[in-house]
Structure formats: structure tokens, C-alpha cells
Amino acid sequence: MTTGYARILDTLCRKTFKDSAIAWFITDLQGTIRYWGGSLSRLNLPEPGSDTQICDLLVFLEGMIPVADDELEFSFIELPSGVCVDACIYRQESSLDIIIWDSSRKQSHLRPTLQVVNEMSLLIEKKEKLLADLDAVSVSDTKTDMKNGQAPPGFLGEFFAALNVAVLEMDDQGRFFLFSQPPPWLDSLPQAERLRSGSPLEEDCFSFLGNFIQEAKTRWDQGQKQTFGSGLWIEEDHRGEELLFEASALAVQGRRLLIISKDACLPDEKQAIIQKGRDLALHYDNERKSGRQLRSLNDILEIRVRERTRELESVNQQLSIELRERKRAETERTQALEQLRQSQKMEAIGTLAGGVAHDFNNILSGIIGYTELSIVESGENEKLDKILGAAYRARNLVQQILTFSHQDAREREPVMLSRVVNEVVGLAMASLPADVGIDSDLNSNAYILADSTQIHQVVMNLCTNAWQAMAENGGMLSVGLQERELDEKRHLLLTIKDTGPGIPADLMDRIFDPYFTTKEEGNGLGLSVVQGIVRKSDGYIEVDTAQGKGTEFRVIFPVWDLRNQSKL
């Protein structure tokens, strides 16, 4: 994946960042460069060899490899080559991804303003130090009537005048008086007239200095002598002109002084401050943009990886589906082959049985004929009667074999199924054991197209099986007939249900097989003959069984519309 990853990075560098001095590296976790690309020459970097360590190329990474965190960012790193870069390092599972790009222009843009600000800060520090030094100067000889706004004589007066500041002193009641000669700009301050007249001002007279004065009082009460500043604030004077003020509080020989200066900065310095603010805002904005750009680059890569992963998953899923389909087709093919084999076997058995039965029938005809003649000639003869009885049973069996093998050509005709069922139920009622009840619910007199004798045989076989299943413990034989709409065509549903022990699950697949029987005296042809007749009558048969609860056979025939009689 790393090769593909490298290719994507390379393409992005060439196409998206073609005019930028940007370079990327993929290293192993120990920092050996494996892939790289971008504009190395524009970053004044040599091309790496096959085993170059990233720290040899990007010296600032010394000591950081292996990177412990997932991500590192650097701004304005001035390399020994003289190029200033920004850098991002991402730690992956088995690699480090490093992107660097030229930030010299950004740096050169930021440097002048920082330079001005730092130089200004140095000047301010110096001024504060000078004010603090005043504490060492004796002001005992300045005890004139300060509260009348008279300037203190001597050094202090000259000093404050030179600084062009307004100096107020706070008395024990927390009121302010003008301490020094008023500066020319005093009228810009609120209540300047009161100050000039020597009237005291309450401590909350400067709303913008509220918190600052409270802090100053705390410091004064604690005996702190250091100067501290309020920071800059902008105030509009009565002409609407914006003015820049700064206040400092200090204690000099027990005097609590508030020094207010106007336009603490020269116009160009003020401009520098504003510029600095804007540049800083731009700088952070650029940093955010760079970060976003890199994150976007990373996002693109992640999206590509996710897409590729999804594609692979999709292909994998498709393969799984195909494999399942093939397996199912294979199973179906095996089942179809098995069915074909079974069908061919049945066909062969049927053909064989039919042939044998036909010949056997001819032989039986002779036996029956000559036995009947012998009885006529010799009168009552028990042995001949037994031979004749056995011959009749043999003929019935042969008839069933012929039915099974479809070799008894019979013609189909409209048959009222309910009539046939009624006949069978009547016969059954006469022969059922006492502990087997019968319930008949026939709700249709519709016709089906079939051989009535064979349908008789179907109903009889199913009923016989049903009551035989209940012979041991008794039960109820239920016979039902009703119409059903299937595929928008009328059908007759014949149900024959017993409450016997049910058919074992392992035998269900074989109950319609010819010659399969669980009865000691059964021939195994009953259900296979039933199935054969039903199919020949365009019907089909279903069976449901539940262990201990019984078995239900459902036989469905299409209803024969008597209006079709002419088509027969």
C-alpha cells in the first residue's frame, strides 16, 4: 500500500502543488527514507540515497526519530541550508510520513512586526524601570500644596512634565487629586475641570480603570512598590477623536500615584501594534489554512484508501456470492442427476414389472379359466376354491402392478369426486375397528377428469393406510373435500387425516417408492400407485406428518368444468 500511497503523494505534489516548494518523504520507523518526492532543489535539499536517514537531510528531526506520537507539527524551522520550512510528521503503523514546505515568505512577512513589538517592549521595560527608580529620589522637599494642582518643584515636576503624563495622587479617603502640572491633553480625560480646580475625584471617576484601581489599592495596602500597568485602552474624547491611553500605578515614598499617559506610542508604533495584531491574525489564519490543507491532503489519501478497501470488500463479497451460487448450482445438479437416476430406475422397474405382469396375467387367465371349468365339472371342491381364490388375489396384484406401470390403458372421464369419496367412506365405516371413528366433511360436488375406478383406488388406499395406522391405539379418521382457488383456477382439495403415530422422518423420502413398505404383509405398492394415479389425473399429492400426532395426506385435482365436455 505504501507504494500506492507514495504515488498519490507524488501526483498531488506535481499537480496540486506544482508551483510550491514542497517535499514529502516516507521512511520506515527508524527514519530510513523509502520514498520521497517534491521540489527538493527548491528547498535547497540534496536528493537522498537508497539508505539515507531522514535526520541527515532534515537535521531538526535528530532526536525525534522514532516519533512517539501520531502527529507532530512545526512552524518556521530555519534549516542550516538557510531555508525556513513548516513541517508535519504523521506516524503510520510501519512508516513515518513527513511533509515540509517553504515558509520563508510567511516568516519574512511576520518578522518586521515582531521585531517592532519586541523593541517596543524593551523600551517600555526601560521606562518602567526609570519610574521605579524614582522611589529612591527624596520628595520631601516637594511638599507644596499639591491639592491645589500646583506642580511639584524640582526633579519630579520636571520629570513628569517631560514625560507628558497626568499624575494623580490618592488620599486616605480614596479620592484622587492632581499631583503634577496638568499635561496639555488633560481635557481629554473625564472631569478634567474638577482636576484643574483641585477638587477631589472619587475613585470610580475613570470607569475604564475600575478593576485596575482596585488592584492598585490592594497592592498599595500590601506595601508593594513595583510599578504595574493597566495595558492600553482607546477612549473617545469630547470631539469624538480616538485616543490611546495607558495607566501605571506606583508607590513613591508613601504616596500612591496613578500616572496616566496619552498616546503612549508614537503614531508609527501605534500603527505597528495594529499591524502586528493583524499580522498575527493572518499568521494564525495561514497556519490554520496550512493545517487544513495538510489535513485535506491526508483526508484525500484516507478516502482513497477507504474507497480501495471498499472496492476490495465488494469484490470479495461478489466472489463469496459467486462461490455460494456455484455450490448451490452444484447441489441442484447433483439432486437433478439423482432424480433422473431415480426416475430412470423407476421407469426400468415399471417397464420390467409391466412386462412381467402382462405375461403373468395371461398365465393367470388360463389358471382362472381352467379352475372355474374344473369347479363346474367337478362341483364343490375346497382345494379348487382355494386355487381360484389365490388366482383372483394374484390377478388383483397384477392389476396394481399394471396400474403402477401405466400399462393399463384406461380412459379418463368426468368423475364427481364427492360421490367416490362417499362410497369409500361407506365401505370403510363397515370395516373399521370399533375404536377408530370416522368423520367426513365433503363440501363440493365438483367434477374432476379421471378414471373413476382408479380414483376409488386412491381414496381406498389412503383411507386403508390411515385406519391401519390407528389399528393399535384407535383414533379418528377425518376425510374432507373442499374447493380451492389455485393459480386463479378451481381445484378440489381432498384431505385424509389420521391421529396415528405419524411417519418417522427418515422414512418420509421413501414412502412413495414402489415396493417400500413397513407392513409385514404389505406389497409396497399402495402409495406409489396412488401417486401414479394422481399424477395421471393432473393432480398432485402432499403429506404432513407429526410424530405422535398423526398424518395428513392432501390430494389436489383440477376441477373439470362440465362445459368442456365437448372437448373430450
Add this chain to the structure above:
Amino acid sequence: MTKKKICLLGAFAVGKTSLVQQYVNSIFSDKYHTTVGVKIEKTSVDVDGEAVDLIIWDLHGEDDFQHVRLSYLKGSAGLIFVADGTRHSTLATALNLRQIAESSMGSLPFMLLVNKADLADQWEIDDEVMEDLRGQGISVIPTSAKTGQSVEWAFEELARKMVGK
């Protein structure tokens, strides 16, 4: 060859860049030139017969606008804190930075250089304060990037500490 990363930290305008330039390139300029970001220098030093490559990170000064990013300290083998002898507040900044670095990086070999020894008459940091710091186990060295006083020795002493000699 052994490679070691050193970071220089301190308030603005204390002379960090000047110290590095004096040590690496033996040059000095009176003109204050603020550092934006980080300036990387590389030099070799012989520590009792062992050559050690020093990767020197000259970090921008700490002030209200630019704070030292702790991530820049990663991988450092040693730290140099710089104060300006003529500005007492810069000592507090240096000691504060030392505390921050120690909480982030653990205990690393370090030196405290009190720079601008050539302006000794304007110093606000007196010998008593420095002795007090030395009493706390801190190597405090007055230096002058302008004259080169103790600059080379300070870097080599730190290199010696870093390689454990």
C-alpha cells in the same frame, strides 16, 4: 557519530541567537534581530576525544505573543536557559521555562546562562541571586555573546554532561 539535540530557551532579546552565532560562527552583531520560529544550527564539538554533533535549536523568545511549543523540545538531550543580566524579569522567565520543560521532558542536563556580561554595570541580577541558584544545583554561567566570554565553555560543558563525562 554521537548526535545530540540542544534547545535554547529564554525571554525575548536576551541574546539566544547571538550566543549560538558566537559559538557556531564566531560572529556577533549589536543589532537586535528577533527570531521567528526556530533556527537550527549544526556544529561538532570534541568532548574529551569524542566527536559529538550538536543540533542546536535556537527557539524564539518567550513573550506574550509567542509561547514556546513544548513539542519543539522533543528529542532534546540538553537544554540551555538564557537570561539577560540587565533585565531581572528575564531570570524569572528562564526559571519558569525550566520548570515547564522539566515537567514535560523530565530531568535533562541543562545550564543557565546569564548573558550580557559585557554590560556588568547595568546588571540587575546580582551575584547573591546567582549564588543562591548555584546552591540549588543549577549551573549558572555569566556569558557575553559580544565578547565570547564563557560561551564555548558553556556549550562544551553541556555537551560533556549530555554524553555523561
